[in-house]
Amino acid sequence: MKVIMSLLFFDMAFWFYLATMLFYFAYWITKKELLGQASTVLAIISTFAIFMMLLFRTKESGHAPFSNLYESMTFFVWVISIAYLIMEFKYKLRVIGAFVMAIAFIAMFATSKLPYRFQDIQPLNPALQSIWFELHVFSAFIGYAGFGIAFGMAIVYLIKARFEERKASNFLIDRLPFSNILDELSYKSIAWGFIFFTLGALVLGAVWANKAWGTYWSWDPKETWSLITWFIYAAYLHARVTRGWRGKKAAYVAVFGFLSTIFLYWGVSFVLPGLHAYASQ
Amino acid sequence: MTASEKNPIVKIIGGKIWGLFGSLKFTLFILFSLAIVSVIGTLLQQNQSLQFYIAEYGSKWTSLILHIGLEDMYHAWWFSMLLVFLVSNIIVCTIDRFPPKWKATLEAKVDVDAKFIKNLTNNHTIALQDEPQAAKEKIFNILHKKRYKIKEANNTEGVSLYASKGMIGRFGSDVVHVSLLLILVGVIVGSIFGFKDSGAFYEGEVTTIPVADFQFGIDKSWHGIPLPKVERQKKASAIQLKLDKFWIDYYETGQIKQYNSVLTVSDDGREVIKGKQIWVNAPLHYKGLTFYQSSYGLAYDRVKEAQFFLQDSKTKKAVGSPFQVDWNMPYDIPGTDYRIKVVSFVSDFAYDPTTKTIYPKSAEHNNPAINVEIYKKDGKPVGSPWLFYNMPELFTQIPGSNYELVFSGYKGIVYTGLSINRDPGTVIVWSGATLMILGCLMAFFIFHKRVWVHVRKGRNETEVHLGGMINKNKFTFEQELLEIVESIRGVKK
Numbered sequence A: 001m002k003v004i005m006s007l008l009f010f011d012m013a014f015w016f017y018l019a020t021m022l023f024y025f026a027y028w029i030t031k032k033e034l035l036g037q038a039s040t041v042l043a044i045i046s047t048f049a050i051f052m053m054l055l056f057r058t059k060e061s062g063h064a065p066f067s068n069l070y071e072s073m074t075f076f077v078w079v080i081s082i083a084y085l086i087m088e089f090k091y092k093l094r095v096i097g098a099f100v101m102a103i104a105f106i107a108m109f110a111t112s113k114l115p116y117r118f119q120d121i122q123p124l125n126p127a128l129q130s131i132w133f134e135l136h137v138f139s140a141f142i143g144y145a146g147f148g149i150a151f152g153m154a155i156v157y158l159i160k161a162r163f164e165e166r167k168a169s170n171f172l173i174d175r176l177p178f179s180n181i182l183d184e185l186s187y188k189s190i191a192w193g194f195i196f197f198t199l200g201a202l203v204l205g206a207v208w209a210n211k212a213w214g215t216y217w218s219w220d221p222k223e224t225w226s227l228i229t230w231f232i233y234a235a236y237l238h239a240r241v242t243r244g245w246r247g248k249k250a251a252y253v254a255v256f257g258f259l260s261t262i263f264l265y266w267g268v269s270f271v272l273p274g275l276h277a278y279a280s281q
Numbered sequence B: 001m002t003a004s005e006k007n008p009i010v011k012i013i014g015g016k017i018w019g020l021f022g023s024l025k026f027t028l029f030i031l032f033s034l035a036i037v038s039v040i041g042t043l044l045q046q047n048q049s050l051q052f053y054i055a056e057y058g059s060k061w062t063s064l065i066l067h068i069g070l071e072d073m074y075h076a077w078w079f080s081m082l083l084v085f086l087v088s089n090i091i092v093c094t095i096d097r098f099p100p101k102w103k104a105t106l107e108a109k110v111d112v113d114a115k116f117i118k119n120l121t122n123n124h125t126i127a128l129q130d131e132p133q134a135a136k137e138k139i140f141n142i143l144h145k146k147r148y149k150i151k152e153a154n155n156t157e158g159v160s161l162y163a164s165k166g167m168i169g170r171f172g173s174d175v176v177h178v179s180l181l182l183i184l185v186g187v188i189v190g191s192i193f194g195f196k197d198s199g200a201f202y203e204g205e206v207t208t209i210p211v212a213d214f215q216f217g218i219d220k221s222w223h224g225i226p227l228p229k230v231e232r233q234k235k236a237s238a239i240q241l242k243l244d245k246f247w248i249d250y251y252e253t254g255q256i257k258q259y260n261s262v263l264t265v266s267d268d269g270r271e272v273i274k275g276k277q278i279w280v281n282a283p284l285h286y287k288g289l290t291f292y293q294s295s296y297g298l299a300y301d302r303v304k305e306a307q308f309f310l311q312d313s314k315t316k317k318a319v320g321s322p323f324q325v326d327w328n329m330p331y332d333i334p335g336t337d338y339r340i341k342v343v344s345f346v347s348d349f350a351y352d353p354t355t356k357t358i359y360p361k362s363a364e365h366n367n368p369a370i371n372v373e374i375y376k377k378d379g380k381p382v383g384s385p386w387l388f389y390n391m392p393e394l395f396t397q398i399p400g401s402n403y404e405l406v407f408s409g410y411k412g413i414v415y416t417g418l419s420i421n422r423d424p425g426t427v428i429v430w431s432g433a434t435l436m437i438l439g440c441l442m443a444f445f446i447f448h449k450r451v452w453v454h455v456r457k458g459r460n461e462t463e464v465h466l467g468g469m470i471n472k473n474k475f476t477f478e479q480e481l482l483e484i485v486e487s488i489r490g491v492k493k
């Protein structure tokens, strides 16, 4: 009976996210205020369902809910939803919800497709039993969520900027926020992401490694990919203040940054060998 | 003339190179290069054996890989060079940009006229009924309430105010850059003065801990140019470590939960830490040394006890039942007048014919062999053969008897693998990391907001010009300026 509760909430959340995404798209297309409000309500319900999933998972497993791919993906979805809701509340730009919720739903979908052995509750191996490990993952995933949102904003920016340049008009594109706003939102998400990523993936990861193995850095593939990702986002920050790189080029860097993040998270686990590979446990 | 042209160092090094290192495009180039090169490092497995690369890539590619240093690329000269470029880039950029930024930030213009304000992107013109002096005071109070620092200047036209806040946000990026340098310093200090060792520890045994001994000198091997050199040697310290106990905890499912060691440390013969339990993620610290639980295994050079039996050398039938013999303890074989003693053991037998020594080829128990001494009960030695667990039929005859001795089993000794580590650089690395986070917070979330106000007497009312600038986050700032304008107009919010 125990395991079922978290899976139940996961399944529920899955359908809620699908509905949320569709509602946001419907709002974008129709611009009906009522649909917009319904989207927001659905987003809140989805976020709550995921929260319940994480809560039950913690209770069932006895440890923080991000010790394997399945749990951490769910956690990512939760963080990105909360971040989005804060953004919506602050900037009142509901249209972009379609893009953020699409990312959240894709993440839910990918998670649900994980082989069962990755969904299973695993007892923590000796190295993972550390508060530093928990803080490390917790903070890194907030970083991933920031990068995820920035990725969405950068894509929308690239579309919108293209239309603005050509002074072309399209009823869907016209409803998107101005490109300078999208650029700013993308920057803001990366700023948040960069801090939590630096703290979580790099600093706390190093603290944990130092506690567990006596070296804070050992160039294992996961660590190296964190560094690669970090270099890309550092490049983004500097591209924004470099003549000739502002705008579109910077947006492409943000897109690359998230592709690197995805590889850091999934690719390294499945493709490259190393200490961190959740998948090889 | 830019700041860099005035700099005397610049003239020596040459403006072109300085210009390159002072450019942000070069920064992007370095960051992307570091990223791409690191990708290669994760695709091509590092620090493997020659055979590995040949098997994987063929000999032609392998020679190329070795030539470029791709098999250990994080220590290759070109990787270090990229880091040196990054550091130089940061230093040059800071020398170029920090002084003018500092000046512009600290010595902002206070005495401005209406025209200056009208040229700002965010500007408002307000007409007030108050007298100029009262209007100025009102505006001063409103800005003051919003935590702006305010300076004022009188001029012929009227009075102008300069209000600013969040100045330190401007220097967040500098803090980040300095922190990055600090982290690299920590890494270098660690690589020079740090040292790492590991060893197998047995329950009850006392081990003297080695530390590094440094010798400073001059190295002229590189084109005869004298370079500082640090030599390290291992030397025994006064610190001794005793393993009291080692054990493994299991989950109900049989998976390993935790490795635990209990350690006692003495220094100069005095017990300083008694019975401290360590496990993975919970090391022991003493005098800058850290002891980590890193592995465990079966001893490769000793056993707790060994099991033997005797058999008739003709019929190959067992004589009597098997018996257990403790390590290094003479044992009388029941029903005979022989006595045996287990004197050495190797887990993976190998023989070196040049030195005529027997040694364990690996720590794995691939080919366990045991060395026993056999005596008559009266103490007269009979022989000291090596017996092989995997080859019970070899060399087993007890000389001058009808017996063969068969090595039929053993109980290994579990050791705990501890890493011992000293890294004086970590403190610097952690300070740098903390500073980096602080710097990022400053750069990303503290905005430098500047507001200029000019108040003058108009024809029949007081004319207020107000404008502002912010280094980023333009949209929220527009909002804030509007709020300020509305409260100046006296609109209640």
Ligand code: HEM
Pocket: A231, A234, A237, A238, A241, B021, B022, B023, B024, B027, B086, B087, B089, B090, B093, B097, B170, B171, B172, B173, B174, B176, B177, B180, B440, B443, B444
């Ligand atoms: C991995 C290396 C680096 C990191 C992590 C880093 C980090 C940062 C951060 C966080 C900011 C603030 C960005 C913002 O406010 O949006 C920044 C700004 C800046 N960085 Fe870097 N940086 C690095 C390398 C460099 C290098 C090599 C240079 C040399 C040219 C450089 C020059 C600058 C400049 C000029 C700014 C704008 C600062 C300002 O206007 O105050 N950075 N950097």
